[in-house]
Amino acid sequence: MSSKPMDQVTWQEIEVGAVLTEPGSARAYNTGDWRSQHPVWTKSRCIRCGVCWTVCPEAGISEEPGGYFDMNMYCKGCGICAKECVTGCISMVPEEE
């Protein structure tokens, strides 16, 4: 498949049998785009322990420069990070319409 965004690919540009010839193409799927809530970190209370990163089942949390954490485009909004956070610095915020 071409490197175009998926919603712009025409049927002619798709390989026979929708075969994918490039590895790692799943990275381009923003699988978190259907979440209904997302985690927000209060940095003043974050001790940068990485428990949220460890418990996330979807690799939806990335380490940021400075050792803090934030969600990425694979976060589904499950809230496990907020539940397990040692200091309670993560709150789940509903997605805006």
Place this chain on the structure above:
Amino acid sequence: MAHRVGMEVSIAVSHAVQMSRAEAIAAYPITPQTHIVEHLSSMVANGELDAEFVNVESEHSAISTCIGMSATGARTYTATSSQGLALMNEILFIASALRLPIVMTVANRALSGPLSIWNDHGDIMAARDIGWIQIFVENGQESFDHSVMAFKIAENHKVLLPTIINLDGFILSHVVEAMEFPEQELVDKFLPPYHPRFSLDPKNPVTMGAFAMPEVYTEVKMGHQMALTGSYDHILSVWKEWGDLTGRHYKPVEKYKTDGAKILLLTMGCLSEVAEVAVDEMRDAGLEVGLLKLRMWRPFPFADLRKAVEGAELLIVCDRALSLGGAAPPVLAEVRSAFYEMPNRPRTASFVIGLGGRDIPPGVFKDIVAQAQAEAQTGPTEEYHIFGVRG
């Protein structure tokens, strides 16, 4: 030189697969397909066919195994019937979506229940929308020819679609007929080794069968649709090439004594030969009756059919399957759709015949024509007739 042989049609099909140099076969035996795969199994065991023959525990596994083998780039064959085809169902769609050129013989048989091992077209009609090329054959020679041609059609890089050859169970699969077998040299020249466009190869890895997000599923299906409708021209060119080599030419819609015919019968499969006998007798009696034989079922040959009925007043469609509770039996539904926008379309009459092995002698066609003629004046008593049903 080609040579004539007398042989059971199932065995001839297994020879066609052997002469096509199939490399991978996975099949589960089911009446009335059994003789085909039984003989292929013997050929592989005896070293007469250099292929991998995988014995599996079900048809679901048979077609799944075929998908895996075809994905490695092997020329792949299987055969089934009735319940076996039904058990394959979910995987059939995947074979065509992956664009794997598997060739399958379906020895058409009624679906249970009630349990019936005998012939009708209920099995393939229930698998109508699987996205495969689907061809019907009429006799032993056609069974042989189309089995070989199917590989060449399916493997064309502009087609790359699995292909089904439908042959009627028992009344065709189990009869002994005289057939002309070509030399191996001719088949080899006609059908070169299969070169896949993509194959499962660790040196050049690809992903087959990835999921599609809503943003792209429709586009993938459009590609499949365009390939299937576009396969029409390639099918015809393969048929022409075979015709030039063997003298046996095939068309999507075959005509028999249609010149000046006001009434046309339409049949599929080996019933067409019986209908020819009936047409001969009706012509002798002065009736302007002809016969259309629908060979190509998918892609559906809309233009050929529209052209074939020009000048006819009444088309009598003979289905060998039901669409219970539906608008029409499967073939009639398709034919009426093809005609709907035609300015001078013929009227249609519909008869379901030959279900579950019910014998259809030539007289049935004469009765059908008489009834359809009578109803052309008065209007049909039903949307479609299940002909000959008691009560």
